[in-house]
Amino acid sequence: MEATKASLIRAVRARRTALLAVFPFRLLGFAALSSGGVAFFATVLPAGVACFAVALPAAVGFAVFFAAFFVVEEAESADAVAESPEDCPATGSTTISMESKPARQRAAKRETELWENADLISSLYAAFDLDALTRNHSRYRKRRKAGLEPLCFAAIGTPFGTLPRRQVHLFTDHKRSPQPVPADFSHPRPMSIIQPIAGELEPHPDVALIERVRGGDVSAYDTLVRKYERQVFRISQHITQNREDAEDAMQDAFLKAYEKLEQFQGNSKFYTWLVRIAVNESLMRLRKRRTGKMVSIDEDIATDEGSVPRDLADWAPDPEQNYGQAELAEILRKTIQGLPQGFRIVFVLRDVEGLSTEETAETLGLSIPAVKSRLLRARLQLRERLSRYFHKKKGPTESRLGEARSKK
Amino acid sequence: MTCKEFLTLLDDLIDDSVTPEARAELQAHLGRCKHCEVIFNTTRKTIEIYRSHEVYDLPVGLRERLHSAIMARCKKGC
Numbered sequence: 001m002e003a004t005k006a007s008l009i010r011a012v013r014a015r016r017t018a019l020l021a022v023f024p025f026r027l028l029g030f031a032a033l034s035s036g037g038v039a040f041f042a043t044v045l046p047a048g049v050a051c052f053a054v055a056l057p058a059a060v061g062f063a064v065f066f067a068a069f070f071v072v073e074e075a076e077s078a079d080a081v082a083e084s085p086e087d088c089p090a091t092g093s094t095t096i097s098m099e100s101k102p103a104r105q106r107a108a109k110r111e112t113e114l115w116e117n118a119d120l121i122s123s124l125y126a127a128f129d130l131d132a133l134t135r136n137h138s139r140y141r142k143r144r145k146a147g148l149e150p151l152c153f154a155a156i157g158t159p160f161g162t163l164p165r166r167q168v169h170l171f172t173d174h175k176r177s178p179q180p181v182p183a184d185f186s187h188p189r190p191m192s193i194i195q196p197i198a199g200e201l202e203p204h205p206d207v208a209l210i211e212r213v214r215g216g217d218v219s220a221y222d223t224l225v226r227k228y229e230r231q232v233f234r235i236s237q238h239i240t241q242n243r244e245d246a247e248d249a250m251q252d253a254f255l256k257a258y259e260k261l262e263q264f265q266g267n268s269k270f271y272t273w274l275v276r277i278a279v280n281e282s283l284m285r286l287r288k289r290r291t292g293k294m295v296s297i298d299e300d301i302a303t304d305e306g307s308v309p310r311d312l313a314d315w316a317p318d319p320e321q322n323y324g325q326a327e328l329a330e331i332l333r334k335t336i337q338g339l340p341q342g343f344r345i346v347f348v349l350r351d352v353e354g355l356s357t358e359e360t361a362e363t364l365g366l367s368i369p370a371v372k373s374r375l376l377r378a379r380l381q382l383r384e385r386l387s388r389y390f391h392k393k394k395g396p397t398e399s400r401l402g403e404a405r406s407k408k
Numbered sequence: 409m410t411c412k413e414f415l416t417l418l419d420d421l422i423d424d425s426v427t428p429e430a431r432a433e434l435q436a437h438l439g440r441c442k443h444c445e446v447i448f449n450t451t452r453k454t455i456e457i458y459r460s461h462e463v464y465d466l467p468v469g470l471r472e473r474l475h476s477a478i479m480a481r482c483k484k485g486c
Contacts, residue, residue, distance in 0.1 A: 218482055225478055230466050237464040246464075247474060254478050312443045315450050320457055332463045351455050352463075376419045383447070383454045390450075 033061030206270040213261060225254055228271060231353050232278045238348045239282035241337060242289070249285045253278040268362070272355060276363045279345065319390030335385045343378035350375050409437045414444050422452055 036058030212220035232253055237246040257264075257274050264273055320328050336344060349355045349363060350371070361371045414437050420426045421434050438445050 218479065221482060222475075222479060225475065229471060229474070233466045234462075234464050247470065251474055251477060255481055258478075258482050312446055314446045315453060319453075320461070328461060329463060332458065332461055336458070336463065347458075352458055372419060376415075379419065379422075379451050379454060380447075382458070383451045386454055386457070387450065390453075 029061060029063075031061075032057050036061045204269065207266065210261065210264065210266070210270060213258070221258055224270070228274055229254075231271075232274065235275060235278050235348060235353065236282045236285075238336070238344060239279065239341075240285050240289075242285075245285040245289065246282070249278065249281040253281045256281065268359075272359045272363060275349065275353070275355065279349075279363060313387065313391050315387065315390040323389075331386075331389050335382060335389075338385060339378060339381055343374050343381065346371055346374040347378035347382065351379070409433055411437075411441060411444055414438075414441070415447070418448065418451065421448065422455065 039057065206224065209220045209224050213224070229250070233246060233250045236249040236253070237243070240246050240249060253274065256277050260277075264270065316322065323331065336347070339347065345364065346360060346366075349360045350357065355363065357368055357371050357375075360366075360375075361368045364371070366374075414434060417426060417430065417434060421431065426434065438448060
């Protein structure tokens with residue numbers, strides 16, 4: 001795994017270096033070309049001798065400009081050669097349009113390896129927020145300013161050149177992948193899942209209830225409401241941060257779910273379908289309250305606070321026991337309220353309500369790497385904020401011990 | 409393994425979605441690095457605390473009120 005990771009990093013860095021090396025030539029070529037063009041128009045009337053002065057820079061311009069392109073092409077084809085499966089399984093091209101049979105076989109093998117390493121690659125991409133980078137260069141520049149190493153610099157469209165995005169798409173949209181996920185591909189699972197995952201042959205208990213509701217049995221819907229009202233209320237409250245709005249959003253979510261039950265396909269869990277409705281209703285309430293201001297799950301996401309842990313002091317054992325129940329609830333509320341909206345929703349759905357990464361991504365309309373990246377930062381930020389309350393009071397012996405261990 | 413690499417895989421370790429080899433590497437790093445050990449333990453604790461404590465509880469009175477409102481509207485066919 002380390003070898004795979006190292007080869008991935010090597011390959012991406014090599015691409016970056018190749019592109020950066022060629023960039024000045026491109027610039028020079030372009031400058032010469034345009035100066036030739038300007039000179040041509042300026043001297044087109046008094047021709048004669050000036051023609052020679054014009055023709056020279058223009059010719060040099062053309063030569064350098066195309067030479068630079070040629071070098072890039074060469075660099076990219078060299079990359080393709082270097083991307084043998086053993087060398088770099090992760091950045092392998094996914095197009096299987098090559099003509100020779102061995103090439104097709106190599107591409108297919110690369111594709112398989114790509115999926116086998118999907119977890120690792122996806123976490124790497126998530127850690128460097130590649131998903132956000134592909135959408136927004138200014139966000140990239142901010143990150144660069146903040147001192148974050150842009151690992152995937154050359155793998156995306158940059159001011160210095162653009163590389164194929166097809167590799168990126170593989171990770172941002174698993175569903176559109178041309179290749180099926182291998183059976184042994186391990187999907188991440190949350191620590192505990194509210195509903196046990198029903199076996200494929202055994203339908204989820206909600207399915208029978210939904211059938212009864214469709215047959216006109218309102219009491220079956222009553223059962224569903226009672227089963228999920230706490231979760232829906234919590235989610236609405238976390239999003240709106242307002243009791244009144246949360247109540248309204250919750251009520252509307254259940255009514256809308258009842259109304260649209262015919263549209264529920266049954267290919268996702270009823271619970272995740274309901275959560276999606278609740279999230280939308282809650283965001284709508286929030287939007288109404290802040291008229292004129294756009295509200296989205298991307299809000300406040302630009303902050304980099306908490307991506308690098310600073311508070312490294314250990315907590316007391318069972319630190320929550322130092323507080324009364326009401327006091328603790330207040331601390332937890334205050335702490336999570338301080339989190340940017342886009343991080344808070346991901347944390348609540350994924351960690352508190354037990355949705356999987358895939359379900360959270362689907363519910364919020366985010367890519368899987370984006371969910372992973374937000375979850376990591378949400379967890380680290382919450383940890384950092386809670387540290388203020390849960391710090392272990394260090395005795396002299398203990399702190400010396402800590403220092404000694406960290407020096408090792 | 410560096411601390412940065414450890415942080416990259418921290419979530420997967422917490423969610424128990426790493427391969428046995430990666431887990432061994434991560435644990436070896438944990439044994440060497442006090443800082444990462446603290447981050448790992450306290451992050452796990454953070455999730456556990458949020459999962460086991462009701463931050464927003466639905467009060468009984470409110471629950472019944474909402475319940476009858478929903479049921480009344482549903483019986484009317486929404």
